[in-house]
Amino acid sequence: MSLKKQYLKTKPVCKVTFRLPAEAAENANSVSLVGDFYDWDPSKTPMKKLKNGSYKAVLDLDPDQNYEFRYLINGDEWENDWEADDYVGNPYGAGENSVVSV
Numbered sequence: 001m002s003l004k005k006q007y008l009k010t011k012p013v014c015k016v017t018f019r020l021p022a023e024a025a026e027n028a029n030s031v032s033l034v035g036d037f038y039d040w041d042p043s044k045t046p047m048k049k050l051k052n053g054s055y056k057a058v059l060d061l062d063p064d065q066n067y068e069f070r071y072l073i074n075g076d077e078w079e080n081d082w083e084a085d086d087y088v089g090n091p092y093g094a095g096e097n098s099v100v101s102v
Contacts (some may be wrong), residue, residue, distance in 0.1 A: 002083050003100050013060045014102040020071050020079065022053030028073045031055040035069030035097075042072050061102050068097040 004017040018033050025031055031047040037059060038044035047055035061067060068088060071079040080087065084098035 003081065003085070005102060007063065012063060014063045016059050016061050016100060016102060018047070018057045018059070018081070020047065020055040024079055025053065025055055025073055028055070030074060032072045033057045033059070033069060034072045035067055037061060037067050037069070042075070063102050066099050066101050068099055070097055
């Protein structure tokens with residue numbers, strides 16, 4: 001997994017590429033990027049499956065913010081980003097959320 005950040009010169013936005021590698025999504029039929037940037041709505045950001053079996057999504061995020069997120073596989077399995085900037089406990093007691101700092 002990797003997070004790629006690109007700060008745009010023309011507007012105050014950071015383009016963040018989220019990638020879930022094939023080995024983390026071996027049995028996936030669908031993967032969604034779910035986070036506080038869209039009020040944890042799993043329908044907002046379905047990820048695109050690439051030829052190599054990994055999944056990818058790109059979001060424009062406001063800079064100078066921290067965003068919590070996770071990957072939702074097949075609608076019922078949560079996965080963190082193994083290379084997130086940080087991790088924080090979630091209020092549901094089900095482990096941690098990944099954090100991207102932009």
